[in-house]
Amino acid sequence: MSMELSVQGKNAIVTGAAGNIGEACVRALAAAGANVLVADMDAAAAERTAEKLQKEYPDVKLVPQVCDVTNKASVDAMVSAALEAFGRIDILNNIAGMSTKVDFLEMPEDIYDQMMDVNAKGTFLVDQAVLKAMIPNRSGKIVNMSSMSGKEGYPTNVAYSASKFAVTGMTQAIAKYAAPYNINVNCVCPGIVHTHIWDRLLDDVTKAGGDADAYWKERISAIPLKRPQTAEDIAHMFLYLSSPFADNMTGQSINVTGGLILH
Template sequence: MAMSLQGKTAYVTGGSRGIGRGIALALAQAGADVAVADLDGDGAEAVAAEARTLGRRAVALRVDVTRSAEVEAMVRATVEAFGRLDITVNSAGVIGISPLETMAEAEWDRVLGVNAKGVFLCCKAALPELRRAGGGRIINVASIAGKRGSPNLAHYCASKFAVVGLTSALAKEVARDGITVNAICPGIVRTHMWDLLSQARRRGEETAEAAWQRSVQDLIPQGRPQTAEDMGALAVYLATAGNLTGQAISLDGGIT
């Protein structure tokens, strides 16, 4: 039986493209009304328009998740649009590639600011509304990089390890409030981030496309990449599961 989110409302940060877009549309397909939030307001509106074609209410919100006032405004705007908040998906993220020894302090702060502080601010702002709704679901998008390190990605790995730890701790704090907190740890999904990584992984005269295909074959036991739609399906499951909390679920074709 298909899982239904009829009558539920959600926001998705980082919703204008990639994994965030896949999750926003999957939630809408399952019946939820969705606020698509992103720094890219035009991109967010395009995804919201797609959600409306599925028969759902959807709004686009511009937000910088590193700024508490903007995050709080995003939560208020979601409740004003839909009357309540049931599901939060904290998917906004950035990446950088640099050896730690030469990494600029500002680059460390940029990645940790969006990926870790942004999740903290979103969870903090959403909790009162989730309690007001009688419970809810917090879904944080981490990464398999939050479970094992990779060279030249120390700041990215640190930020995603932080999300996994935050998820585990917060799940225990709110377990008696009817709020579950889980993390999705994507493997190799062909998003803008992996386009950058493919460039960095090139060998000699190898093209970025060849580096991408080699990465898929070398790193994924199943030999095929994951998709944004895969992440959306997992998000829908987490949005309906009442007894699953504090988990960081790898959806990675067997990498971890």
């Protein structure tokens, strides 16, 4: 029996939708037939992304929505907006996140708190709110954003590693909680993707007196396939995990790292 990788007629939320990977996920879902709530903390950027992609995919509905994933009221408003726009929620691609590069011994407490707030608490709040909306339907696909730093700790990103290990662990726990309701919960662990987050990381290297270009080349050279990952690479995995192809997968943390992480 053949099966097409399609989410035709499904209704999705993408957080962090105005970023590189977020926009790629919106595009992938729309191309596969889903309506998408395009959520981002930057309201203007969410509107621009939705308007741009709506022109490319006129047969689906793309709705912009402002959302601060660290704020429960904002998250609840996002879910309410999705239900109002679409009637139900079938898919969540929970992309919103942040990173920085700070020496561990020099890292201020507020940087650690901010990293945990956005990456860990944000995942908790969004998954919780969306799961409440999915349970009555007894179906759904939740895909969180972890990282290779959620599989292996990196000394240059101690707080980020902690926050992404939290996402990986939460994904496993929520998957077990959601399984009786026929809801799949997985996460994607990207490797080195040149996003706005990486731009900021390279800026941090320069500010610390380092050679950002040399640092980037060094990181790429460690990848077995010898090339960075793209936003589209990550979006393809998000789409797979959001589709019927992944009906019997839950609690998984899938690496898209070019072989850099193998567990």
